Amino acid sequence: MTERKCILTGDRADPAMLIRLAVGPEGQILPDLRAKAPGRGAWIGVSRPELESALAKGKLKAALARAFKTGELQVPDTLPDLIEQGLRKAVLDRLGLEARASMLLTGSEKIDVACRKGDVKLLLHASDAAADGNRKLDQALRVGQDAEGTDLAGITLPVDRDALSMAMGRDNVVHIEITDSRAAARLRGAIGRLESYLGCATEAPAHGEPASADAPGVG
Numbered sequence: 001m002t003e004r005k006c007i008l009t010g011d012r013a014d015p016a017m018l019i020r021l022a023v024g025p026e027g028q029i030l031p032d033l034r035a036k037a038p039g040r041g042a043w044i045g046v047s048r049p050e051l052e053s054a055l056a057k058g059k060l061k062a063a064l065a066r067a068f069k070t071g072e073l074q075v076p077d078t079l080p081d082l083i084e085q086g087l088r089k090a091v092l093d094r095l096g097l098e099a100r101a102s103m104l105l106t107g108s109e110k111i112d113v114a115c116r117k118g119d120v121k122l123l124l125h126a127s128d129a130a131a132d133g134n135r136k137l138d139q140a141l142r143v144g145q146d147a148e149g150t151d152l153a154g155i156t157l158p159v160d161r162d163a164l165s166m167a168m169g170r171d172n173v174v175h176i177e178i179t180d181s182r183a184a185a186r187l188r189g190a191i192g193r194l195e196s197y198l199g200c201a202t203e204a205p206a207h208g209e210p211a212s213a214d215a216p217g218v219g
Helices: 047-055 058-069 080-098 108-117 133-146 161-168 181-200
Strands: 019-023 027-029 041-044 103-104 122-125 174-179
Touching: 019 047, 019 161, 027 047, 027 080, 041 058, 047 058, 047 080, 080 103, 080 161, 103 108, 108 133, 108 174, 122 181, 133 174
Parallel strands: none
Antiparallel strands: 019 027, 019 041, 103 174, 122 174
């Protein structure tokens, strides 16, 4: 996939790891997380703290003016919030879709068994999961992957159990395991984007196929 350039840093990256900004009908700048909005767009690849700093110092508006070739733009103070909300929703929506497609399991006992069999492609923990429960399942994951003595572990999501439960239509979702490699890759993409934006990116625990991706930061 053609790389895009961040209008703030000048760095190039796969669009799947960037955030596209588009202009609304009244000149307001809005996140276009699916990169589907018509017309010209601008790409950013910075964390939320970096975006907030650029917004406060006027650097974001200046970069947008250059990208869109106009200064008649409205950049809302809530833009960092809108992006985070959208990225969180993308993770939860993806989990809901994979749950409905029967691509994942919940429940510590079932996950423990699957981990020890080596069937798990991705292990996830809620942000408010108990540390002891995480440790037990992480150890089971290492056993199943012949990785004892390493730091292989599940991903602790920046999402709590209530949000996970609501998204998946299940009660008390604390741990999630994905056994399908394609589903795991789809989830890694959504999770990685959110974590990168929040500045808390972690390594995926098992069998990832990272997306691969020369072009300006406009498009």
